[in-house]
Amino acid sequence: MGKWSSFFSTDTKSLKSSEIRDLLKLTEGKSVISFAGGLPDPSTFPAEDISRITEDVLRSKASSALQYSATAGVAELRKELVNFSALRGITGIRDDNVFVTVGSQEALFMLFNILVDPGDHVFVERPTYLTALNVLRTRKPIFHGMEVSEKGPNVLQLEEELKKVSKEQGKPKLLYVIPTAQNPAGTTMNLDDRKRVLELATQYDLLVVEDDAYGFLVFEGESPPPLKALDKEGRVIYLGTFSKILSPGLRLGWIVADDEIIKEVELFKQNVDLHTPSLNQYIAAEALKRGIIQNNLPKIRSLYRQKRDYMLASIETHFPSQVKWSKPVGGMFVFSWLPDKIDTTKMLEDSMRRGVAYVPGSSFYYDYGGRNTMRINYSFPRKEEIERGIQILGSLIKEKLQ
Ligand SMILES: Cc1ncc(COP(=O)(O)O)c(C=O)c1O
Known part of the structure; x- marks a missing residue:
């Protein structure tokens, strides 16, 4: 003590x-x-590029970059993220569907707080990302697992578990999943399994939180589209991060989701930290505009x-x-x-x-x-x-x- x-x-x-x-x-x-x-x-x-950009931003936009900014993110960055999302096949979204966060960790923290009540039935991969699990644990859900082997996640098991839970225990609520280059398993879900997961989400009326932290880091074979790119119902809440493609120290991530969900996140974030650091957002927006991230x-x-x-x-x-x-x-x-x-x-x-x-x-x-x-x-x-x-x-x- x-x-x-x-x-x-x-x-x-x-x-x-x-x-x-x-x-x-x-x-x-x-x-x-x-x-x-x-x-x-x-x-x-890209330290030299970041140094040059920072100098330029401070020279031309200091009054905004050093000021408070909007809770949902700096407009320039949201706009760039709409374009950048298209590289992952996510199209048909507007600036209002994009929300900038302090790393995807903050997105996980906010979303699980917004969506999960004690006793809710939450489905995760076994194993899954440790810090997402730790946040989820604070919400005291009832966990259900989808086993991941060296061959990838067992979607059949997810289906059986969903069937069993909805018959015997109550309504399934949320699936948290890392379909591409999973952390920790390193596996990637194939396209058919992705489609099946979305069918199951529709059938059981599940919300899906898709963590695409490594989506831009597929180095072998075709990278299957994220669930969000296949989602026709707005059921998938997509999380991206600059941590693995620019710098984790900048602490920048983003959410792509239906407007209604984005609005709740905005209310929640006002209580957490008002907004994500403005200067870092201008740096990231400029790094995207100049193609530094894409070329790297x-x-x-x-x-x-x-x-x-x-x-x-x-x-x-x-x-x-x-x-x-x-x-x-x-x-x-x-x-x-x-x-x-x-x-x-x-x-x-x-x-x-x-x-x-x-x-x-x-x-x-x-x-x-x-x-x-x-x-x-x-x-x-x-x-x-x-x-x-x-x-x-x-x-x-x-x-x-x-
Ligand atoms: C799967 C996954 N999600 C989220 C995160 C959080 O990353 P960040 O908050 O730096 O964006 C990580 C970090 O390692 C991760 O591996």
Whole structure:
């Protein structure tokens, strides 16, 4: 009990710092090879372009860029985002359908608060993005899962679960899903499954929150259109982010949704932070206008593809044959399924002692399942670290299997 803990609200007391986060903090500033984070490779940041743009914006628009601005976002950026969305096949939208947020994390926070009441039936992938899960947990829904294997999400299971819930428990409400280059699994849902998900959403009257954080980072094969591009009913709320394609430090994301939903988000955001930083929005708008982001995408994709190849080749060489792993066609992560007898949370301490960090997979399961799984990041570590780190992990796994 801390000195001030009796002052904290009941909701705040239920927020827990995860053991794993605490453990991973120990790696900060040490020479540990980290496969744990989800950080972009810093060489992808167009620092000189951003510097030039910032100077230009401050010279020509300081009175707006340093001023308060509209809650839904700076008009110039919303307009650019309408055009940029077309690159993902999202068309037929207006500026009013776009809402600028402080990263897509804020979008997740606001949307789950706006949409989810305690006891609501919420469907998520098993595993899914940790921080989305943590926000959802604060809303106390009843979780239902769609299993993701190295082959992708099991949409048939989603269908069965929806059928069962609506028959026995009540109306399904929301699906949170990352169809493209999923975090953590690294898998991508095929086009037929995407269509099926939308059919199910219509059939069961579900709202869908589609997190497309890695949609612009598909580096192999055709990138299937996001659900939002296939959505004819306005049922899909789409989330985009500048974090992986420009800079996470700018903290910029956006929502594309039906006007009615956007209006609620606007009311909510007024209570959170009034608006997203104006200067950052002008910088992003200008980066889109000048084509800096668009022109940088092939470079980022090619770098991550090389790093992915490097990691998969290392895994192939060093992991024992009983281990399974995803073969991502985009994004930043490989997910690995180890034999059941290995608990990756327990193994993390040994791994860190040998100088390698990863995220144990159970953090990504709403029910803390998946204790034999792990997420490995390839976007941030250098190539030589990937090789060495995977070798160390491989020998540790082999020891644990003996
Ligand atoms: C799937 C997914 N959604 C959302 C986010 C949040 O990103 P940001 O708030 O930086 O836009 C991340 C970050 O890693 C992510 O992987």
